Amino acid sequence: MKVRHTSLYKAMVLAFASGTGAMMFTSSAAAEDQQAKDENIEKIAVVGTRAAPRSVTDSPVPLDIISGDEFVRQGSTDLKSLMSSVTPSFNVNDQPINDASTLVRPANLRGLAADHTLVLVNGKRRHRSAVITFLGGGLSDGAQGPDISNIPVSALKQVEVLRDGAAAQYGSDAIAGVINFVLKDSSDGGMLEARYGQYYEGDGDTVQLSGNIGMPLSENGFANFSAEYRTVDDTSRSVQRSDAQGLIDAGNTFVPVPAQIWGTPEIKSDFKFLANFGLDLNDTDEAYMWLNYAKRDIDGGFYYRNPHTRGGIFDGGMKPTGQVDDNGDPIMAPTLLVADLTPDDGLTCPTVFTGANVLQSDAFQQVLNDPNCFAFNEIDRLRGGFTPRFGGEVTDMSMALGTKGEWGNDWMYDISASLGYSNVDYSIYNTINPSLGPDTPFEFEPGTYTQIEQTYNFDVSRPIEISGWDEPVNFAAGLEYRAETFEIEAGDAKSFAIGPLASQGFGIGSNGFPGFKPEDAGSWSRYNWAAYVDIESYLNEDWLMTAALRFEDFSDFGTTLNWKVSTHYQVGDTIGLRAAASTGFRAPTVGQSNVRNVTTAFTEDGLEDQATLPPTNPISVQKGGQPLEPEESVNLSAGLVAEFDNGIYLTVDYFHIKLTDRISQTSPLELTPADIDALLALGINDATSFSSVKYFTNDFDTTTQGVDLVANYNTELLGGDTKFAFAYNWTDTTVDDFNPDNINDAKVQMLEDNLPAHRFTFTTDWRYQAVDLLARVNYYGDYYEDHLDTGGDLPIYAGSEITLDVEATYHWTDALSTSIGAQNLLDNTPDVNPWKDIVGSLYPATSPMGINGGFYYVRANYTF
Incomplete structure (x- = not known):
């Protein structure tokens, strides 16, 4: 723990000493406060432009703006699930038994991996999580993206989703798009909320308390605080495994029922805090700052160890x-x-x-x-086999501070520094280190991962008058410096110990998740700087053109240059046409280049320990590993925006993303006896510990295309104000090229078909006097699952599904309201898993609609 705290302390000192020490607090204009309170004012976004904030209808690229109120009116309490409900191109599914993915679920925008979407908070880049999703359902295997679930929903004023490539504007990761979380900035008022929910099956009890309060910061600023705390019980959608039932039938009364649990993990505690500050320094300048702290303790399950067949133990x-x-x-x-x-x-x-x-x-x-x-069968708690429990504590901290305003002759400036820290402290219990024999403990601390990021920005912009042009040209330019560090801290000695029974064929390390050895531990860093220019101008009153160019230089792999052009043309008063073309990139993360990990996966030969090693490790090099290079993309989009006199608002957008040199983990590569002998000769003594190895590699190309359709209509119905909202997404991914030695056909199909090609939501919101009624229909198209990562031996072709969410709210006073609702009101579940008897999963584990069925909840809200 000392190393982690020292690194964090040094990083924070550096951030404060970066020349922005005077940037103490954040500000907000009073006019913006009033705008947030006026629901009739057109929604305005700052993401995607460095000119004046732009409305959704004027944007040359697809842009969604979701108010904070839309998130509240759902049964989910996790921000990722809430985003998925209101944005069909955003997908997230449960991760019942998926190692680190259980702690931080990967989310996908426009059919790409979790780290292909850039996340901003108040326009500033958010750090990525320390968790690398080694088992990410195929699509996000090996992804290391930001963990947005650490942001309290009560802190959100609105969320801006830019559904287009934006690497030329914001840098690495912005291939699928950009999500900007805009924080509340009121200087008075607040809210308190309490909610409770439970699945129809009687499990998954969820309790959440949240609050927000705004206070003045002198006469010229605000201090806005938000906090949330929740607990979530685990669920089980399991049947007894056939092998476990066979043992019971044969008289083994020690076998647990069910032997293996498939469901959402237990969240023992989940605390989030966010403070947003602002202060007007004078008539033209303001200072800003926000702080975010979150800590989550999760406990999930692993695969059952059969007391007859588990290798290295029984x-x-x-x-x-x-x-x-x-x-x-x-x-x-x-x-x-x-x-x-x-x-x-x-x-x-x-x-x-x-x-x-x-x-x-x-x-x-x-x-x-x-x-x-x-024999381990002698120990009472192991006579029926055992199922390890895996989890950990995720600690996340971030901050940003800066000043912005007017400088010189109409120049606008923004100078800022930000720091992000993510730490995951793994734990595993109800397991053993087999090589220690009867002296093994049953609980281990396998070690920690830490991600630290620092970002410094200096941006300027100004409108430039050009003779003969109706409108000025907005010119923007900026510099950015970023530093990233990934750390591995070794686990407790017994989690990786080579005990006296190792020479007799017993496994080494805490079974299921061996601890990180001292030789695995270390700290690796990367630095990069970037420069950009950005130009926007109306060629005439109807025609907007934008262009951006960005150069970046990375310390580990060199330079990259990316560009973007986009346009919006207004045809009459009703229809606007828009299009964009850009190049993009995603830099390999420091973690992907240096991480070591061992996971237990279910293969066609049963459970197998698979090591993920750096691509430059001698074992990886023996199997073809090479240093990682950045992924590169070409993004094209075209669409239209229409606002009709009858109140219908409609957008239709087509996108086409060509992504080359994609980074992913290889499929498990078997270590042959000849491989092991060659490695032992090189002094690689742990080569005998692994059945197979994986490493990160630039190994395949894809083309992703699709259509997003959004339609809204407001009217009066049955005496009440009624809003209709329809959002549809079609996404199709094709793997154009891949290395069959590293990626098998089943993984190709997971990349192409694990997410449903078609998704839509249709929402009706009816409000009459003190009553609000909301109903949402959710459609999920067909999808494919390579069950248990077995290389295609257990394929699942699941059909489409429809769920219905409802909520009723009664406003007792202007301040107090209560709600009752249900997600998946009709308790629909996915198609039953045809292979359920093998390891006991009743439904496909990666079902986009979830596996838990209906969920009811009640909520009370008090505003002041």
């Missing part, structure tokens, strides 16, 4: 029974892995054939009564 391999078949060949049978605790005494332990229930074997009783012999 499975002793096939051995001759002493009998022969009709051809005279010896008959082989499975045996129990038995340790000789005194190997030098010349005595041997009996061979134990597992049979239907090894506990009933006479040979096992001999082992049980012989102090010189040992």
Whole structure:
């Protein structure tokens, strides 16, 4: 812990000492406060432009603006799930048993990976999470994106979703688009909210308390505070595994029911705090600052370890029974892995054939009564096998501070510094280090990952009058410097220890998630600087043109130059046409280039320990690993915006994203005996620890295209104000080229088909006097799941689904309201998993609609 706190302290000192020490607080104009209170004023966004804030209808690229109130009126409490409900091109699904993905769920915009979307808070880049999603449902395998769930919903004024490539404007990661979270900036008033919910099955109890308060900061500023706290019980949508049921039928009464739990993990505690400050320094300049702190404790499940067949713990391999078949060949049978605790005494332990229930074997009783012999089945808590529990604490902190205003002759400036810190402290219990034998503990601390980012920006802009032009040309330019550090801290000694039984075939390290060894630990950094220019101008009163150019230089892989052009042309009073073309890139993260991790995956041969190693590690190099290069993209989009006299608002946009040299983990690459011998000869002693290895590589190209359609209509119905909103997304991804030695056909299909190609939501909001009624229909198209990452041996082709969300609110007074609602009111569930008996998952684990069924909730809200 000392190393982490020291690094954070140094980074914060550097941020404050960067020449922005005078930038103490953030500001807000009073006119903007009034605008936020007036629902009839057209929604304005700052993302995607460095000129004056622009309305949605004038934007040359697709832009959604979602008010904070829209997030509140749902059953979900997680920001990622809330985003998915109101933005069909944004997808997130549950991660029941997916290692680190359980702690930070990957989210996808426009069919791309979680780290292809840039996240901003008040226009400033948000840091990425320390969690690397080694098992990310195919599409996000190996992604390391920001964790937006650490932002309290109560702090949001609005969310701006720019659905277009914007790397030329904002830098790396902005390939699928940009999401900007705009924070509340009121200097008075506030709210308190309490909510409780539960799934129809009677589990997943959710309790959340949240609040927001705005206060004046002298006469010229504001201090706005938001906080949330929630707990969520775990769920189970499981059936008993066939192998576990077979053990029970054979008389093993120690097998848990169910042996393996598929469901959402338990969130023991989840606290989020955000403070947003602003101060007018004079008539033209203002200072700003925001702080965000979050801490989450999660407990999830892993795969069940069968007391007969789990390699390295129970499975002793096939051995001759002493009998022969009709051809005279010896008959082989499975045996129990038995340790000789005194190997030098010349005595041997009996061979134990597992049979239907090894506990009933006479040979096992001999082992049980012989102090010189040992099998893990002797331990009461392991007699029926065991299922490790995996989780950890995620700590996230960030801040940004700066000043902006007018400088010189009409020049506008913005100078800022920001710092982000993410730490995940892994934990695993109800497991063992098999090599330690009877001395093993059952709980381990495998180690931590830490991500630290610093960003410094200096931006200027001004309108430039050009003779003969009706409108001035807005010119913007800026410089950016960023530093990223990824750290690995070793786990407790017993989590990676090579115990005395390792030489007898017992596994090494905490089973399921071995600890990081001291030689794995370290700190790796990267630095880059960027310069950009951005030009926007109306060629005439109807025709807007924009252009941007950005140059970046990275310390680890060199330079990149990206551009973007976009246009909007207004045809009459009703229809506007828009189009954009750009190039983009995503730099490989420092974590992807240096991380080490071991995960347990279910393969066609059963459970297997798979090591993820740096691509430059000798073991990776032996299997073809090379240093990572940036991904590169070409984005094209075209669409129209229409506002009709009858009140209908409509946007239709087509997008086409060509992405080359995409970074992903390889499929598991088997280490052959020849590979291991060659590595041992090089002094790589841990080569014998792994069945297969994976590493990050630039190994495939894709083309993603689609259509986004948004339609809104407001009218009066049955005496009440009624709003209709329809949002539709079609996304199609094709893998154009890939290395079949690294990526198998099942992963290709996951990349292409794991997300539904078609999604839409249709929302009706009816308000009459003190009553608000909301109903939302959600449609999810067909999708494919490569169940359990088995390489295509357990494919699931799931059909389309429809769910219905409803909520009713009654306003008792202007300040107090209560709501009752249900997500998935009709309790619809995905198609039943055709392979459910194999590991007990009742439904496809990556179902876009979730696997838990209906959820009801109540909410009370008090504003002041």
